[in-house]
Amino acid sequence: MQHLLFVYGTLRQGGSNQAFLEKSEFLGQHETLPEYALYDLGAYPAVIAGHHRIVGEVYLIDDVTLARIDKLEDVPIEYRREQIETPFGLAWIYLYQDTSQLDVLLSSGDWCQRV
Template sequence: MRNKETYLVFVYGTLRKGGTNDHYLKKAKLISSSVWVKGELHDTGYGYPVLKERSSRRIVGELYEVTSGELTQLDYLEDFKPSRARNEYERVIRTVYMTDKTVEAFVYVEGERLTTCEQMIEENDWMVYQGGEMSRHRE
């Protein structure tokens, strides 16, 4: 996970470059913009996705090194509190696959409050899906 001062975080939705919340990571160090984790990506219907750990499909995203302060901000954004039972997202450690190696990193996954989101994103890529959604709305 790095050292006590920094942490690795995999992001797959609005926190990615070009996403609506990418400003949260503007000072974070981008490790790779071409990584993936296992899971299923679902549309919450609220303008952001959720990763469900149901399958071993490839969910594409980005890997960042963040400070403890940045991690606290991400926890707030993702409505995650370690001591609370019903979080929107849970922060877990998962294997992130890179071109030439794997690393362990924090990933925000489905919490109890997002279990009913069932619209799977076939593209497994939030940014590609959003591009398709936007063009469908213009038609």
């Protein structure tokens, strides 16, 4: 089965985990509606419900890739998956679950633009 996946952090082009998507089809860039908040956890980001837009990329992936990324994201412990609307169709997004860990908001919504 094929899935759409919206990625906003280390899975994006140039990110430390981008190799997970090497056999997947890059469909394009996407910016979400202002319904989320992006936080910097140091080595990786976290997205939760909020009032900012999130910048990312959409990929067409298969079941094996989705399962591998679920393991990377520690679903359902650290992250959970939900679907969002994109220009390419409904795509999975990973949302962080432990909001007590969140201190550094990236109001730009773009993990690749953090300093």
